[in-house]
Amino acid sequence: MSEGTSVPFGPQHPVLPEPIQLRISLEDENVVQALPALGYVHRGIEKAGELNDFQQNVFLVERVCGICSSIHALAYCLAVEAVLGLEAPKRASYLRVVWMELHRIHSHLLYLGLLAEAFGFESLFMEFWRVRERVMDLLEMTAGNRVIISVCTIGGVRRDIDAEQARAIREELPKLRDEARRLVDSLLSDYTVRQRTVGKGTIPAALALELGAVGPTLRGSGVAQDMRMAGYAAYGELEFRPVTFPDGDTYSRTAVRAEEVFQSIDLVLAALDNLPEGDLKVGFKGRPEGAALARVEAPRGELIYMVVGNGTKNLERMRVRVPTYANIPALLTVLPGCEFADVPVVTLSIDPCISCTER
Amino acid sequence: MADATLQTGSLEERKIREALPGALVKAKVHKGDLFLCVRREQIREVASLLRNDPELEYKFFSECLGVDYSRWDHERDLDGRFEVVYNLLSLKLNKRIFVKVAVDDGQKVPSLVPVYAGAEYPEREIWDLFGIVFEGNEQSQRFLMPDDWVGHPLRKEYPLGGEDVLFAEGDRGPAVEDIAMPHAGESFEGKTGTEDVSGR
Numbered sequence: 047m048s049e050g051t052s053v054p055f056g057p058q059h060p061v062l063p064e065p066i067q068l069r070i071s072l073e074d075e076n077v078v079q080a081l082p083a084l085g086y087v088h089r090g091i092e093k094a095g096e097l098n099d100f101q102q103n104v105f106l107v108e109r110v111c112g113i114c115s116s117i118h119a120l121a122y123c124l125a126v127e128a129v130l131g132l133e134a135p136k137r138a139s140y141l142r143v144v145w146m147e148l149h150r151i152h153s154h155l156l157y158l159g160l161l162a163e164a165f166g167f168e169s170l171f172m173e174f175w176r177v178r179e180r181v182m183d184l185l186e187m188t189a190g191n192r193v194i195i196s197v198c199t200i201g202g203v204r205r206d207i208d209a210e211q212a213r214a215i216r217e218e219l220p221k222l223r224d225e226a227r228r229l230v231d232s233l234l235s236d237y238t239v240r241q242r243t244v245g246k247g248t249i250p251a252a253l254a255l256e257l258g259a260v261g262p263t264l265r266g267s268g269v270a271q272d273m274r275m276a277g278y279a280a281y282g283e284l285e286f287r288p289v290t291f292p293d294g295d296t297y298s299r300t301a302v303r304a305e306e307v308f309q310s311i312d313l314v315l316a317a318l319d320n321l322p323e324g325d326l327k328v329g330f331k332g333r334p335e336g337a338a339l340a341r342v343e344a345p346r347g348e349l350i351y352m353v354v355g356n357g358t359k360n361l362e363r364m365r366v367r368v369p370t371y372a373n374i375p376a377l378l379t380v381l382p383g384c385e386f387a388d389v390p391v392v393t394l395s396i397d398p399c400i401s402c403t404e405r
Numbered sequence: 406m407a408d409a410t411l412q413t414g415s416l417e418e419r420k421i422r423e424a425l426p427g428a429l430v431k432a433k434v435h436k437g438d439l440f441l442c443v444r445r446e447q448i449r450e451v452a453s454l455l456r457n458d459p460e461l462e463y464k465f466f467s468e469c470l471g472v473d474y475s476r477w478d479h480e481r482d483l484d485g486r487f488e489v490v491y492n493l494l495s496l497k498l499n500k501r502i503f504v505k506v507a508v509d510d511g512q513k514v515p516s517l518v519p520v521y522a523g524a525e526y527p528e529r530e531i532w533d534l535f536g537i538v539f540e541g542n543e544q545s546q547r548f549l550m551p552d553d554w555v556g557h558p559l560r561k562e563y564p565l566g567g568e569d570v571l572f573a574e575g576d577r578g579p580a581v582e583d584i585a586m587p588h589a590g591e592s593f594e595g596k597t598g599t600e601d602v603s604g605r
Contacts, residue, residue: 088549258466258523367468
């Protein structure tokens with residue numbers, strides 16, 4: 047390694063929305079080693095989860111990550127509900143699907159925009175974010191907030207979607223689908239984009255499984271694993287098939303996310319069509335005692351919450367295993383061998399969420 | 406498979422008891438999930454068995470986490486201050502199991518990195534936040550905490566809200582006189598309800 051050059055990639059870098067450092071060793075233009083330095087945004091949320099009471103934690107965990115905030119809240123609520131032996135009412139489960147899928151749409155559109163920006167396609171980036179803004183408007187209309195929507199609570203949801211709001215969503219989403227389709231087609235069929243992504247940062251399926259990769263990173267390697275198949279909330283009653291692409295390269299991972307946008311639109315519409323009448327939440331008494339684990343599919347992959355309750359209002363332990371955390375080893379394994387110019391795009395292709403990773 | 410010596414009747418438990426007698430301390434089913442409590446020294450053999458057995462194929466390492474039970478007054482499965490809980494997934498059986506080991510201060514857990522490459526980062530994080538050492542994956546640099554941080558913050562005695570900002574020079578913030586003992590002589594009463602800061 048004495049001949050090589052060492053380049054710090056991050057913590058501040060134009061393509062990185064959040065701080066992470068990769069110390070990259072180069073031999074000519076080729077990466078031979080990538081070492082991570084984490085901890086720039088470690089906030090100790092797991093510790094704070096032991097000091098707040100278990101109902102306050104719903105709002106705490108939403109602040110783990112801005113992009114998938116309400117999915118964190120859902121995972122936490124499912125875990126606490128499992129400890130308490132609660133089951134959310136049917137209507138609440140369907141409403142949860144609606145909000146979670148709206149979150150997934152805006153997260154994936156954000157990723158596609160950032161990827162376009164990483165190539166230098168500024169206008170495509172803004173087009174994607176313009177479409178994304180319509181999802182944010184839907185979230186604001188239904189929940190009162192754009193990002194941290196705070197709809198989940200232990201035992202159900204805190205807000206309803208009435209008939210008029212449902213009609214507005216039904217009108218908006220098909221338009222959004224057409225616009226997104228046009229943009230996705232131009233992204234995925236573009237010659238330059240294919241040059242920059244096809245065959246770059248290839249993670250074979252066996253390696254992805256070995257390193258425990260999750261979510262679109264795993265599905266982009268052709269493994270059909272998606273926590274929504276487990277049927278939490280109302281996913282078991284809605285038609286659902288995971289999107290996979292076989293090649294394992296940056297292009298495949300992008301294509302998985304692009305297709306999932308349309309799948310999520312269909313899921314939202316299906317959930318609204320089948321929305322049952324009923325209560326929004328069940329009441330409960332008592333405090334959590336015992337351990338339970340909840341797994342949900344966040345936009346970046348499998349999100350795991352493990353909750354250990356000791357019978358008091360404070361939890362003994364709250365563990366958050368976020369998807370990016372599981373995907374970073376796979377990323378670091380494929381970076382050696384890449385050209386240095388591909389490092390930003392390959393790094394972005396796992397859609398890293400550092401504030402999730404470090405909690 | 407009604408074997409009287411089995412505690413849960415599960416295939417995983419039977420395989421481990423046959424191949425590695427004595428490795429399993431306890432097996433239980435809690436809220437639908439299988440928990441296998443394993444002797445710390447044999448965790449690597451148990452993990453290899455679970456991973457490589459053609460009928461099990463627990464090839465997917467989801468995560469491992471540490472728990473500090475020093476303030477726990479309920480029933481425990483294992484003795485020892487900390488527990489490390491491994492969360493393994495079998496894509497073949499579509500099943501998730503938990504494997505637990507107990508560890509006290511000063512003891513080491515064999516690292517699972519030779520069996521599951523994905524274990525490297527979770528183990529580093531557990532070392533950083535709990536101070537549990539993994540044999541074969543020893544670290545000298547902090548993982549999530551700043552490099553000059555003292556102590557392991559997820560230990561129960563570690564106070565929250567009591568930390569000063571650790572700056573080396575006095576003109577940039579509330580400086581700490583002795584970085585090695587940042588809370589010497591300071592009381593945490595009213596902050597966290599404890600004065601015990603032995604974790605730092």
